[in-house]
Amino acid sequence: MSVQERLTALGITLPDPSALALYRPAVRTRDLVYVSGQVAMRDGAVVHPGKLGDGVSVEQGREAARVCTINALGAASALLGSLEGVRVVRAVGYVASTPEFTDQSQVMNSASELLRDVLGEEQGVGARLALGVVSLPANSPVELELILETD
Amino acid sequence: MSVQERLTALGITLPDPSALALYRPAVRTRDLVYVSGQVAMRDGAVVHPGKLGDGVSVEQGREAARVCTINALGAASALLGSLEGVRVVRAVGYVASTPEFTDQSQVMNSASELLRDVLGEEQGVGARLALGVVSLPANSPVELELILETD
């Protein structure tokens, strides 16, 4: 199945990246694509704003991580024209957390699952970090960063 | 205008990176340059130590981000000999924040503006992240990381 067929089967339409003055949604250098940090913005509003451990549940954090991932794939797709053949090198989930919350991995799993479902077992699973940060732009509960390899 | 001419027009003299025992100010691998995290150190002291949301204003944070950027360009310049032709691949602003502060993007804009002013619209604007971290070495309000491409 192609990446586009998988996206269609999952009912996902990739958003266009927002026009930005001072940074690019994604940058290519040789065969690597660096995607800018994506917050959980959908239709102009952050999904489940706030922090894990203080009002945002793990399930809500997982939904936010999914939104970030769709945004990141949209940024890469707009740059490359297509996501066919793309491989995940590194994915980082920055999870807005209280000092007590330590389940960042569970939140990040939602991003990893979607990357695998869209890009496939072989291409969609890369190196990863899950980190607890004190706060994020626009009060997003999650920010996702991707480095992808293209051929 | 060359990068050096832009630096001169902006009144910026790039500092020499400090001699360090256990890490390098910048490392080159093929055509990429990884610059070490730069705190807002100027003339041996941190500019506006503390946190955004607790005593450090957005304007002070922006000044600190500018100092970090000058230090990062200094580290890259010392390694490469010159910044002509250099392109920003990825810039990350780690902003020391309280849980309530969510304007990391505004602080980071100051770094993005300077990179654009020094390297130009085409070369100076890359992928970006702005993150809120709980604290930074030397109580710096900002730490900046750059990945640059050279030819």
Added chain:
Amino acid sequence: MSVQERLTALGITLPDPSALALYRPAVRTRDLVYVSGQVAMRDGAVVHPGKLGDGVSVEQGREAARVCTINALGAASALLGSLEGVRVVRAVGYVASTPEFTDQSQVMNSASELLRDVLGEEQGVGARLALGVVSLPANSPVELELILETD
């Protein structure tokens, strides 16, 4: 002295990376190896769980950073078969910290020292960041990330 001889002289046996469903311990793209974030897990338990500035001392944080480093080298070694000729491009220490703790560099020095001792002065010293994060998976006091170059 070879890397393996140095490891033996230091009494270090590299652990096998854990089998993971949704990410890889390390990923190679061309001559770069991205190692996933490594927490301070040893024999199935986190060493000195908690935060710097709240119950975890600098000395304990340094021990944790050493454990993370051994895990990261284990992940790279399992992927590459050997660490001979490997060079550190970028090392990041994410240190779980209270807002008041600002000695992340001291904690990270322990990782930098071990990388130098294992890979040598020339190859083991790269670009670096030390950051204070609010919390980490499994309540680890430190998470370490490496990008290595291989030939």
